[in-house]
Amino acid sequence: MSSTPAPPEEVRILVPSGMLGGGFPAGTVERGLALGADVIAVDGGSTDSGPHYLGSATAKTSAAAVARDLRSLLGASATAGIPLVIGSCGTGGTDAGVDWVAGIVEGIVREQGLALTVARIYSEQDAADLVAQLDAGRIHPLAPQGPLDAATLESCTHIVGMMGAEPIMEALEAGADVVLAGRATDTAVIAAVPLMRGMPAGPTWHAAKIVECGGQCTTDPRSGGVLATIDAGGFTIEPLDPAVACTPTSVAAHMLYETVDPFQMREPAGTLLVREATYRALDERRVRVEGSRFEPADQHTIKLEGARISGYATMSFSAIRDPHILGSIENWAALLEQVLTARVRQTLGISPPEYEIDLRLYGYDAVLESIDPATGPPREVGVMLLVHAADQATATSVAKIANPLMLHLPTRDMAYLPSLAFAYSPAETERGPSYEFALHHVVDVDSPTGMFRLRLPEGATR
Structure with a gap:
């Protein structure tokens, strides 16, 4: 009779930078591996630079810059035997963006002779399918947007759904070493492995939010990456540059970044609640956070982004x-x-x-x-x-x-x-x-993975 293995006592996430292609100092990844990282996670895109990149399905980063970062990250993943998760590939997270990053990855894998199983998760949506969802009353506006019509959906050159952690977890459980995801929440790429390994949702989502931009939660945002260690009672944040520190203020301040309310943040699966969270310096470089909670939503929703x-x-x-x-x-x-x-x-x-x-x-x-x-x-x-x-x-x-x-x-x-x-x-x-x-809406879904398409290499096994 088999038994379910007990969850690990803690999970460590290495976030080398705030965005793939942004670069990070030499030694960042090596130090993270030495500290026992269980996964490498990095965001590959954003809407920060405007609608052009989604609308045209092109990347804001150069292929050379992305390849530079990937050479280090793929080599570290293979050497340490830990997964590498990249979200919102190609800036907008379109199917073309995923394939663009995948092409660079495949070239490096061949060049370095790495034995890595690479999964792609596509997040692009068909307007006709969404019109059917609209007619069924399953698409709702987010403030300040008003009601949506079919013509708006059909006018978009590209529409993506913003996935949570579940499609990434599905890819990892299917045997992927490297996950190249389409549009995803910045936090989902970080939260997937800890959630999959049994870490509590409150500390996991809160840690993911704090470290999503790499060194931005430290005293020197240019310093590179950070390591988040999540356990049953909370999480600890440590910069990967020995000359840089995290402080309670620098860590807590990141809840002010790109949030409507600094005490809560909505994810597809629910809401992170941090009003009762405490931030405590463990020493001159590390910060311990406890008291974060996650409230599951009655209805799982996927945010839609579209440009025309x-x-x-x-x-x-x-x-x-x-x-x-x-x-x-x-x-x-x-x-x-x-x-x-x-x-x-x-x-x-x-x-x-x-x-x-x-x-x-x-x-x-x-x-x-x-x-x-x-x-x-x-x-x-x-x-x-x-x-x-x-x-x-x-x-x-x-x-x-x-x-x-x-x-x-x-x-x-x-x-x-x-x-x-x-x-x-x-x-x-x-x-x-x-x-x-053109879109600032959410769609009610029955399955957190149903709107996304997982592609694994032929012969990949669990």
């Missing part, structure tokens, strides 16, 4: 040093928009909203706009003009009409033509299609 083409953009950029213009830069910017609108109507016979102008004054208020606390005239200003239209030709035509204005437009009281400076030649740069996020 909103038009095409052309950009120009010039710089102003003229002190007279800088003394009334807001008036000059308003005049530029007024004159440009009139000339476009005269030349092309079109007016907004047939095109849109986004004029940003870098060095003045391009970032904070009206809430910028800076006072007084700036020393220099970079003027970025972004023209958005339904087609590339129109966007470029408008930008070209703006060209002489961005080079020589005087204020109304100037008796001479100033000379401003374009940053490059040609002045107009066609940016191609512009994407926008």
Whole structure:
């Protein structure tokens, strides 16, 4: 009669950096292995850089940077005999992103002669399937989004579902040494192995949240990775750079990062609750956290992310040093928009909203706009003009009409033509299609793995 093996006393997770391709200092992985890491986990993507990467199914990282990190991580996985889990492959987590990372992995595995079973988990969704779910009343908006319609789903170039830990656990239980997952919560790639090995959900999800960005929870975010050790009563965080420390403040502060509420965070399977958590320094470098809880949800949900083409953009950029213009830069910017609108109507016979102008004054208020606390005239200003239209030709035509204005437009009281400076030649740069996020919704699911497709090499065994 067989018995279920008892869970280990603790599970150690090595997180080398906040994102695959971001790099980490030499020695990071080796130190993590020396401390007894049971799994290596790293995030491979994000929506932080906007909708382009999901909409176009391309990566923000270079293949060379991803390969550099993978050479170290794959070698460590094979040497130590521990799994490597990567989520949100290719930035947006599309099927193409998973295959892109898998291609790099396969090349390194061949090059280094590594005996690793590599699993792929695809998270891309078919719009027609989601329309059926919508009609069944199983898709719901997240604030501040309103109701969804079929046309919005069908307009997306790519839609992904954000998986929790369960599809990753399924891949590991099926015999994978390396898991390359599509879109996943940042925490899921870290939580999968501890949950699979019987660690409590509260400390597991909380530790995963703290270490998701690698060294960001330390006194030096540039230092590289961290090691999280999870046990039945809580977890401990330790930086992998001996010269860097974790403090109760640096660890607790990460619950403020990308959360609506610093005391709770929703995952597909439930909600992490940390209001009662305590943060205690074990020594000058390590922090112990206890009191985290996880409340399972009555309904498992999968968040949907989708992007669609909103038009095409052309950009120009010039710089102003003229002190007279800088003394009334807001008036000059308003005049530029007024004159440009009139000339476009005269030349092309079109007016907004047939095109849109986004004029940003870098060095003045391009970032904070009206809430910028800076006072007084700036020393220099970079003027970025972004023209958005339904087609590339129109966007470029408008930008070209703006060209002489961005080079020589005087204020109304100037008796001479100033000379401003374009940053490059040609002045107009066609940016191609512009994407926008179209979905901020969740879908009710009967199975946490049902929306995702696991692919293992032929002959892989459990």
